[in-house]
Amino acid sequence: MKTNFLFTMLTGLLLFTACSEKPATTYTINGTIPDNSLDGKMIYIYNRDNNNLNIDSTVVTGTTFTFTGKMDTAAYCRIDASREYYVNFILENGTINLDLSKPVSPSGSPLNDEIARFFAAQDSMSDLIDSKRQEFMKQTEDKEERMKLQKDFFQNEWKPAYLAMLDGFFDRNLNNPIGGMALNYMDGYLSTDQIKAKLSLLSEPVRNTPSMQERLQRFDALEKTAEGKPFTDFTIETEDGNKVSLSDYVGKGKYTLVDFWASxxxxxxxxxxxxxxxxxxxKNKGLEVLGVAVWDSPENTKKAIEELKITxxxxxxxxxxxxxxxGINGIPHIILFGPDGTIIARDLRGDGLKAKVKEVIETK
Incomplete structure (x- = not known):
């Protein structure tokens, strides 16, 4: 399958129909639930662009619910009615139709029709890579050969097509939350500078959402803690009221691997x-290891330390x-610091981690 075929396959998902009607000044959400298990329950709209801020609420009647109100600026939102019933959508003025048994299929208003196309395109790309993985499994039983086929397909065909799909949605939606969503998905495939350049193209209301501001802050943090930069210290208060700092371990004359992790x-x-x-x-050749337990409770961390026999x-x-x-948004994130505290390498894993430590220790 060639890359240009992938582009062709996605064309239908990227069509955008302009709306020439007079813009609505209020929103009406007509929602359905497959059964009456939530009859009488209060449900809420949460703004995903603003730290899940509660925007509106209503009570389910039988198998239906209705929200009415006004939005000055469209926002990416979610309704979590139960573990089984939820939906992601754009809250904007106009009529919006939601089925809580179909989490990614809102409809009615222009932006909800567009975000449904976005979700469908995501699903198609995910299905494509899954089908190719199955195809390669049938093609060869050799694990190394299969991994090479998968890697080549991902790098040469799937990734370019995926980024082209995201670029299409991004370019069409610079003035609304969908543009920001497309940029979020690009984050793992483009450099920080590329993401920052695209972020500057978004409209001011989209750039100023809390989620986008957090992204900008993360980029600033990444720049300040890039490879070659001195370490940034932090201090944590322990359970017994004492304080412990990164500088208690880093910059003390030894290479130090710092593992940011959770149980x-x-x-x-x-x-x-x-x-x-x-x-x-x-450890007898000038290496220290330090664990930093983030996003976790001390009790769970201690239990994991015992289970994993961490020394x-x-x-x-x-x-x-x-x-x-x-600027860490995913763990594990392992950083190698030099004897003077300089950041040597970030995001080390597996064989890459072993190779980097061997390189710096055995050639020092």
């Missing part, structure tokens, strides 16, 4: 044997302070 994070736990191997191999020191209950300072 509930499967990939974090999977990196523990890697860290243990490296630590045991190089290196830990800073517990760090919350989100370290991740904000270092």
């Amino acid at each position: 509930w994070c499967g990939p974090c736990r999977a990196e523990t044997p890697v860290l243990a191997e490296v630590y045991n191999q190089y 290196w020191p830990q800073i517990l209950n760090a919350g989100e302070k370290p991740t904000k300072l270092y």
Whole structure:
């Protein structure tokens, strides 16, 4: 399958129909639920662009509900009625139709028709890569060959097509939340400078949403803590009222791997044997390892430390302070600091982590 075919396949999903009707000044949401299990329950609209701020509420009657109100600026929102019934949509003035059994299929208003197309395009791209994975499994039983086929397809065909799809939605929706959503999905595929350049194209109301401002703050943090920069210190108060700082461990004359992790994070736990191997191999050659437990409770962290048989020191209950300072939006995130505290490498994992530590320790 060639890349240009992927572009052709997506064309139908990228069509946009302009609306020439007079803009509505209020919104009406007509919602349905497949059964009456939520009859009499209060449900809420949460603004996903503004820290899930509660915007509006109503009571379910039987299998239906209605919201009415006014929005000065369209917002990306969500209704969580129950674990089974929820929906993502754009709250804008006009008539909006929601079915809580179809989380990504809002309709009625122009932006909700557009976001439904966006969700459909996402699903199509996800289905495509899944189908190719199945195809490669049938094509060869050799794991290395299969992984190479998957990697080549991802890099040469799927990724360019996916970014082209996102660019289409981004370019058409610079003045509304869908443009911001498209940019969010690009974040894992483009450099920080590329994302910042695109972010500047968004309209001021979209750029000024709390979610976008948090993104800008993360970019600033990433620049301040990039490879080659000195470490940024932070201090955490311990359960017994004492204080512990990153500088208690980093910049003390040894190379230091700092693992930002949490007990509930499967990939974090999977990196523990890697860290243990490296630590045991190089702890007598100038390497230290430090764990920083973020987004976790001390009780759960302590339990995980025992389960995983972790022997290196830990800073517990760090919350989100370290991740904000270092622009970390996913864990595990392992950083290698030099003897003087200079950041040598970020986001190390697996074999890459082993290779980097070997490089700096054995060639120093």
